Amino acid sequence: MAAAEKALLAANWKMNPTDGGAALELVNAILPAASSNVDQVEVALFPPFPWLLGVAEVLGESGVKLGAQDCFWEMSGAYTGEVSPKMLEGWCQWVLVGHSERRAYLGETDAMVAKKVAAALSCETLSVIMCVGELDEHYVSGTGSEVVTTQVKAGLSSCSADDSARLVIAYEPVWAIGTGKSADPEHAYKTMRLIRRVVGETIGAGAARQVRVLYGGSVNAGNVQSYVELPLCDGCLIGGASLKADEFSEIVRVTGAVYGHR
Numbered sequence: 001m002a003a004a005e006k007a008l009l010a011a012n013w014k015m016n017p018t019d020g021g022a023a024l025e026l027v028n029a030i031l032p033a034a035s036s037n038v039d040q041v042e043v044a045l046f047p048p049f050p051w052l053l054g055v056a057e058v059l060g061e062s063g064v065k066l067g068a069q070d071c072f073w074e075m076s077g078a079y080t081g082e083v084s085p086k087m088l089e090g091w092c093q094w095v096l097v098g099h100s101e102r103r104a105y106l107g108e109t110d111a112m113v114a115k116k117v118a119a120a121l122s123c124e125t126l127s128v129i130m131c132v133g134e135l136d137e138h139y140v141s142g143t144g145s146e147v148v149t150t151q152v153k154a155g156l157s158s159c160s161a162d163d164s165a166r167l168v169i170a171y172e173p174v175w176a177i178g179t180g181k182s183a184d185p186e187h188a189y190k191t192m193r194l195i196r197r198v199v200g201e202t203i204g205a206g207a208a209r210q211v212r213v214l215y216g217g218s219v220n221a222g223n224v225q226s227y228v229e230l231p232l233c234d235g236c237l238i239g240g241a242s243l244k245a246d247e248f249s250e251i252v253r254v255t256g257a258v259y260g261h262r
C-alpha cells in the first residue's frame with residue numbers, strides 16, 4: 001500500500017505556456033477531469049508565477065490545488081527577482097523546491113534546497129514537494145542511490161517529524177525528465193523505498209510513514225498506471241504531458257481508477 005489514501009498528481013508546467021490566455025485555456029480544459037474525483041486524486045497545478053493569480057481565479061472552489069514552481073528562503077527583503085513563501089500563502093497550497101532544472105541551470109545546491117524547504121514549511125498553509133534524482137552518469141555507474149540519499153538527507157536537514165504531513169518527495173531521475181525514457185517501475189520502486197528509509201533515518205520512523213513520495217520523469221497516460229499502482233508510491237509529478245489537456249485528463253482518470261480499487 002502507498003502511505004496515502006489519496007493520490008497526488010502534480011502538474012509542472014515549467015516555463016509554459018508563454019501566453020496568459022493559453023494558460024487559462026489549459027486550466028479550463030483540464031478542470032472537469034481534475035475536479036471530478038477529488039476524494040481519490042488530489043491534483044495540483046504549478047503554472048509559471050505570472051499566471052498563478054489568473055489560474056487561482058479559474059480554480060475557485062473546485063478542489064484543484066495551486067502551487068508555485070519555486071520560492072526563496074527569506075520571507076522579505078532586498079532579494080531582487082525572488083518570491084518568498086509568505087507571498088504564496090493564502091492562494092497557493094503547494095510549492096515545488098529543488099527541481100533538477102533549477103539545480104542544473106540556476107546552480108541550486110542541496111544547501112539552498114534545504115533552506116527553501118525549511119522556509120516554505122515554516123508557512124503553515126503551504127505543503128512542499130522537494131525533488132531529488134540522479135543524473136544519467138550516476139545511474140549508469142550504479143551510484144544513483146548514494147546521490148539520492150545525499151540529496152534527501154541534506155534537503156531535510158532543517159526539518160522535523162512535525163513537518164512530514166506537509167512534505168512530499170518527488171523522485172525524478174534526471175535522465176528520465178523530458179526524454180521519453182521513463183524509469184523502469186522496479187527501479188522507481190526501489191528508489192522510493194530507499195527515500196522512505198532515508199527520511200526515517202533523518203527525521204524519524206513516523207515521518208517515513210507519513211511523508212508522501214512521488215515518481216516523475218516522462219510520465220504519460222500510457223505509463224502512469226505502472227507507477228501509481230506501486231506500493232509506496234503516492235502519485236506522480238508530470239511535466240510535458242500536463243500541458244496536453246486530453247492526456248492529463250486521462251492521467252487523472254487512470255489514477256482515479258487505480259485508487260478506486262484499493
Ligand code: PGA
Nearest residue numbers: 177178217218238239240
Ligand atoms: P516530464 O517532466 O514529465 O516532462 O519528464 C517531469 C518534471 O520535470 O517534473
